[in-house]
Amino acid sequence: MLSFFSTITSMCANFILIVRTSRELGHPLFALACILKPLYDSSYTHILWGFDYFYHVENKDFIHMQAVASLTEEDHRSEVLAGGLSDYIIAEYAKSSNRVGNLPTARPESQYGLPSTPFPDILSALLGRAPIMYLALFAIVNPSVFSVTTFAILQQYSANLQLSLKFLLNGIRQFRHECQQITSLYDSLKMPAALSDGYLAYPPRSGSKSEKVQSEVSRGMSFDVREVCFSYPNGTSALTNVSLSIKSGQLVAIVGTNGSGKSTLMKLLTRMVEPTSGTILVDGNNMADYRLSDFRQATASFMQDHGIFPLSFLENICMGNVDAVGCDDDEVMDAVRKGGAEDILTGLAEGQDTVLGGPNDYRFGAFSMNEDDDDDDDKKPNPLLARWEGLPQAVLTSGGEKQRIIAARTFMRFNSGKVSFVAVDEASSAIDAAGEMQLFDNLIKERKAKTLVIVTHRFGPVTRQADLILCMKDGTLCESGRHDELLALGGEYAKLYTIQAGAFTTVDVDGDSNA
Ligand SMILES: Nc1ncnc2c1ncn2[C@@H]1O[C@H](COP(=O)(O)OP(=O)(O)OP(=O)(O)O)[C@@H](O)[C@H]1O
Numbered sequence: 001m002l003s004f005f006s007t008i009t010s011m012c013a014n015f016i017l018i019v020r021t022s023r024e025l026g027h028p029l030f031a032l033a034c035i036l037k038p039l040y041d042s043s044y045t046h047i048l049w050g051f052d053y054f055y056h057v058e059n060k061d062f063i064h065m066q067a068v069a070s071l072t073e074e075d076h077r078s079e080v081l082a083g084g085l086s087d088y089i090i091a092e093y094a095k096s097s098n099r100v101g102n103l104p105t106a107r108p109e110s111q112y113g114l115p116s117t118p119f120p121d122i123l124s125a126l127l128g129r130a131p132i133m134y135l136a137l138f139a140i141v142n143p144s145v146f147s148v149t150t151f152a153i154l155q156q157y158s159a160n161l162q163l164s165l166k167f168l169l170n171g172i173r174q175f176r177h178e179c180q181q182i183t184s185l186y187d188s189l190k191m192p193a194a195l196s197d198g199y200l201a202y203p204p205r206s207g208s209k210s211e212k213v214q215s216e217v218s219r220g221m222s223f224d225v226r227e228v229c230f231s232y233p234n235g236t237s238a239l240t241n242v243s244l245s246i247k248s249g250q251l252v253a254i255v256g257t258n259g260s261g262k263s264t265l266m267k268l269l270t271r272m273v274e275p276t277s278g279t280i281l282v283d284g285n286n287m288a289d290y291r292l293s294d295f296r297q298a299t300a301s302f303m304q305d306h307g308i309f310p311l312s313f314l315e316n317i318c319m320g321n322v323d324a325v326g327c328d329d330d331e332v333m334d335a336v337r338k339g340g341a342e343d344i345l346t347g348l349a350e351g352q353d354t355v356l357g358g359p360n361d362y363r364f365g366a367f368s369m370n371e372d373d374d375d376d377d378d379k380k381p382n383p384l385l386a387r388w389e390g391l392p393q394a395v396l397t398s399g400g401e402k403q404r405i406i407a408a409r410t411f412m413r414f415n416s417g418k419v420s421f422v423a424v425d426e427a428s429s430a431i432d433a434a435g436e437m438q439l440f441d442n443l444i445k446e447r448k449a450k451t452l453v454i455v456t457h458r459f460g461p462v463t464r465q466a467d468l469i470l471c472m473k474d475g476t477l478c479e480s481g482r483h484d485e486l487l488a489l490g491g492e493y494a495k496l497y498t499i500q501a502g503a504f505t506t507v508d509v510d511g512d513s514n515a
Contacts, residue, residue, distance in 0.1 A: 011164035018157045033134045034158040037127040038165035054365035054388050059103070063355070065096035067310040078272060079306045083413070084296035088322040131158035195274060195292060200285055202294035203420065219249035220451035221282055221298065221421035223269060228278035230264055238264040240475045241278075246468065248283075251444060252453040253463045255496060256472030262455045263304075265472065266425045269453060270301050300413040300450075301423040306406050308397055313345060314352040316405055320412030331415050338442045339408025340435050344401050356395050356405075399430030407439055414446055422447065425455040437461060459497050469493065 015031070022030035057063060071080055071089050080086060132155055203218075223246040230239040239261045246252055254262045267273045268280060271287055280287045287295070300320070309316050317332055317339075318325045324332070332352070336342055348354040365388050397405065406427065413419055424443065428436045440462050443452060454462055463469055464483050471479040471486065471493040478492045486493035 008168060011161060011168055014157050014161040014164060018154070018161060021154060021157070027134070027138060030131060030134055030154070030158075033130040034161045035165060036130050037124060040127050041124055052366065052368065052382060052384055054384055056364075056391050059100065061096045061099040062103070064311070065093060065100055067355075068093045068096060070310060075307060076309065078303065079301075082270060082272065082296060082299065082301045082303075083319065084293055085319060085322065088319075088325075131155070195271065196288060197292045198286075198289040198295075200289045200291065200294075202282075202290045202298050204283065204285075218449060220447075220449055222246060222248045222284075222451065224281035224284075225268075226279050226281070228268065228275040228280060230268060230273065231276050238475055239268070242475075242477050243278075244470060244477055244480060246451060246453065248451060249447070249449070250451055250467040251447065251462075251465060252451070252468045252470060253466040254453065254455045254470045254472065255457070255459070255463065255493065256478075257496070260472035261475040262472050263425055264475075265470075266303070266423055266453065266455055269421075270299055270423045271295055297416065297418045299421045299423065300410050300419045301425075302406060302410040302427045303423070303425045304427055304429065306427065308356050308402050308405060310355065310357040312353050312355050313348055313405070316356060317341075317352075317408050317412050320409035320414075321416045324412065324415060332412065335408045335412035335415065338411040338446065339404050339406075340431070340439055340442075341401070341404040341408045344397070344404060348395065354395050356397060400432060400435065403428055403431050404435070404439075411442070411446065414450075420450055422450050422452045424453070426457065429457075459500050463497075471496075 015034075018034055019028070019031045022028050068089055070076070071085070080089065135154055223244075225242055225244045225246075228239060228242045229237070231237045242261075242265065254265060256262050264273075268275060271292070274288065282290065282295075309319060311319075314332065315325070317335055320335065336345055345352060365384070368382055410422070410424075414422075422443065428439055431439060436458075437460075440454070443454075444462075444465065454466075456462055466483065468480060469483060469486055470477055471491075473492050479486055479489060481489070487497060
């Protein structure tokens with residue numbers, strides 16, 4: 001900032017001196033000659049402005065590099081953290097970047113501004129000499145007016161002015177860039193503080209626990225939630241004094257009305273956030289004492305905010321278990337089948353190598369749809385439009401297809417053999433009823449040696465089979481137990497169940513109701 005302002009001061013001083021001297025000499029145009037070069041240099045890099053144009057990127061390594069980089073953005077943050085994918089992302093970025101090599105990767109607009117012939121550079125150099133040429137010319141014509149000293153002083157001033165004007169124009173660009181960076185830095189400061197890492201290995205090494213505890217752990221993760229409260233950074237209190245216990249290998253359903261705290265409870269169980277107060281024990285130890293990377297490896301989460309990565313279908317599935325990338329096709333196909341994504345794969349033009357969501361992200365068009373015809377008022381379509389529309393189309397997925405692919409990714413994660421806790425939060429809401437039932441069936445079948453916790457709004461096979469139902473209301477755990485027990489209790493669960501069951505009750509012409 002200081003150098004920015006000192007450049008402005010020095011530029012103004014030089015400019016005033018040059019204007020005054022050139023007016024005294026009767027040559028005001030000299031001042032103009034001094035600023036020609038910086039003005040020309042700063043303008044020719046933007047010559048694309050005002051033209052109709054579009055660009056698209058075809059280099060697969062570049063697209064992959066950008067796609068991998070985009071996984072660090074907010075949209076994918078929770079899944080990348082939950083899946084412990086950071087190391088894989090860094091390694092993949094380095095690989096793609098090496099393959100891209102020295103190819104220029106700046107935005108096409110700025111690359112277009114780079115001169116393809118030496119003439120702009122020659123013109124720039126000539127304009128740089130304009131002040132001295134101007135002086136030389138008039139010194140020859142009027143030798144009495146120009147002393148050698150005047151000549152040397154003016155040459156020095158003009159060089160200084162050109163230099164400071166160039167710094168100033170670059171500085172303005174840099175200043176705008178830094179302002180943007182500062183804004184994003186402040187945005188990132190609003191993010192919740194990072195979780196502290198623990199020191200205990202998960203699962204605990206054999207010999208470190210009693211035999212009974214060891215055998216419990218091998219059946220799945222257990223949780224003991226003790227008087228946990230949680231408030232979001234904006235002050236919203238989402239959970240108040242929640243205490244519950246989930247045993248190893250249990251199938252648990254979390255139910256409740258919107259905003260009752262189900263997802264927040266799931267975020268706590270998957271350690272995406274820390275309790276504001278209270279403790280959560282996992283297999284008898286404070287959850288925060290486990291090494292985060294171990295805990296993440298032992299957890300498979302399938303959440304409503306998870307999305308499709310802008311990568312190939314295959315990589316989208318393999319992100320569930322990055323160690324399997326490029327390994328066993330059968331494993332991938334098995335996960336695809338269990339997630340119900342086979343039909344999606346069959347429909348993809350390039351099979352499992354089809355990039356999902358791309359390549360639309362790597363193209364940009366700046367042209368009007370119509371061209372003005374000067375002869376009459378008719379407008380004809382811009383010829384660029386047909387070429388733009390002829391580019392390969394992005395492979396988009398519907399909400400249900402997206403969830404099936406993410407489900408397949410979750411099943412792929414099971415293949416790591418390290419998962420002992422599966423967290424599913426309303427992640428199948430867009431899948432049709434038969435598909436959802438099949439998916440839950442597959443999850444329940446695959447839950448051997450895993451604790452499976454499912455947040456659901458639909459009362460059905462999951463709630464009937466659940467070993468434990470946690471019914472949430474207004475941020476508290478209002479009831480817990482099995483389906484029959486809770487129905488018999490006649491409280492919140494029974495009320496929600498009856499409302500949903502009522503939707504499937506028909507009233508016949510005699511007024512009898514039949515489920
Ligand atoms: N990121 C957030 N920032 C602030 N408040 C939040 C945030 N997420 C949730 N809340 C608030 O916390 C409370 C509990 O939300 P939560 O998402 O846990 O409920 P839920 O039972 O999962 O709801 P739904 O059934 O609609 O998914 C709500 O009042 C909600 O508005």
